[in-house]
Amino acid sequence: MYKKEISQYIDSHKEEMIRDICRLCRINSEKMSYKEGMPYGPGAFRALEEALEMADSYGFTINNYDNYVGTADLNDKEHQLDILAHLDVVPAGEGWKETEPFEPVVKGDKLFGRGTSDDKGPAVAALYAMRAVKELNIPLKKNVRLILGTDEECGSSDIAHYYSIEKEAPMTFSPDGAFPVVNTEKGGLNGHFTADWEPSDALPKLVSIKAGLKVNVVPGKANATVAGFDKEVLSRTASECEKETGVRYELTFEGDTTCITAVGEGAHASTPKEGNNALTGLLFYLTRLPFAKCPQITMIGRLLELIPHGDTEGKALGIAMSDELSGELTLAFSLLEVTESGLDGTFDSRCPVCATSENVLEVVRKNIEEKGFTLHNDSMRPPHHVDGDSVFVKTLLNAYESYTGLKGECVSMGGGTYVHELENGVAFGASLPGTDNRMHGADEFAVIDELLVSAKIFAQVITDLCS
Incomplete structure (x- = not known):
């Protein structure tokens, strides 16, 4: 019921919906330092203010x-359905070409900008689904609530508060x-480890390594500083390693020291194969130097033995595994800081x-401690x-099939969402199968027609579950 009316409503509000998404995506809402009344900093605060003002209007x-x-x-009736979205974003990162990260722009059938697909675009699509139901006067017996969080990317303490x-x-x-419907989400281990040693002044030497933005982001860049090397050795090794890893090595010579920037391709840590890890690429390069x-x-050599470049399944750590329900284990080495006397690293x-x-945590602990590291x-x-x-999941699948003509089925994902801790929560949208929207990477985008069909599907779900 109401499929024709819902479709016409959403299509007629396309430009307005895009403007509202852009309105939110212009705000850099990555997590920042606490300020009074702003638990995640001014950016997240501004995004929440703007979104609530929009909903109020x-x-x-x-x-x-x-x-x-x-x-x-949507109304003051009995609570039935929550739609749980978030307004915070991962840091902009490097490598944007289509636009600046917080200057959303439409190019062809896509809307580019940080947050367009994760998760401001889908949040606005849900808001417009609620608008459609409200303004079409579709009768409901129960309430739907849109919940807008501001700390999904950094631990979900916001939703714990809620x-x-x-x-x-x-x-x-x-x-x-x-x-279609993600009803299975993998578990996770953010493996945090350290090591200490006595510093050495012997040349050539490694001065430092600094790599990674967030634990759930495959690093697109990684930096190191070395001292006491001949330029020719560094350049030749860089050329050789680039052929083997696909990572580019940029060298900046400053007297006796050299700054090395490894440039790979960022990705979401749940899909590390879609990127090319600059951090492990940097370690690969460094272990080739004399x-x-x-x-x-x-x-450093032992660390690369545990997490080699290209090993995104945890084979070297001894934890590679898979099952029919949720697929294979994935591994992304995402954060590393090395000084002359120690290191601090985290993998996702x-x-x-x-x-x-027993078969993951304790195996990791045993294997890295044998190499001299401490797992925390x-x-x-x-x-x-x-x-x-x-009934809930079948209703979602039916709405999806009705508006897309595609087969509805349950799938699993590696990325943990807001619903991970909720007894009856699933991820549902807002990209169609096969769409790589570069989530967490450079040139993130949403396909405009996918946002529109998402809004239609959400409106139908509200109608079916709450009327």
């Missing part, structure tokens, strides 16, 4: 939960994954349903699964 009842989370309610005040709805979906022998260089591993503390993790995040035969 469309006639929804809004609430602000201490600037952690904002909500918009659910310390409010109860879960009987059904929740988050437009922060992909269609450093003076010292504990630091020994440990997305673990299938068959993963346990005592636990790992469990996987999440919702019954694919439930």
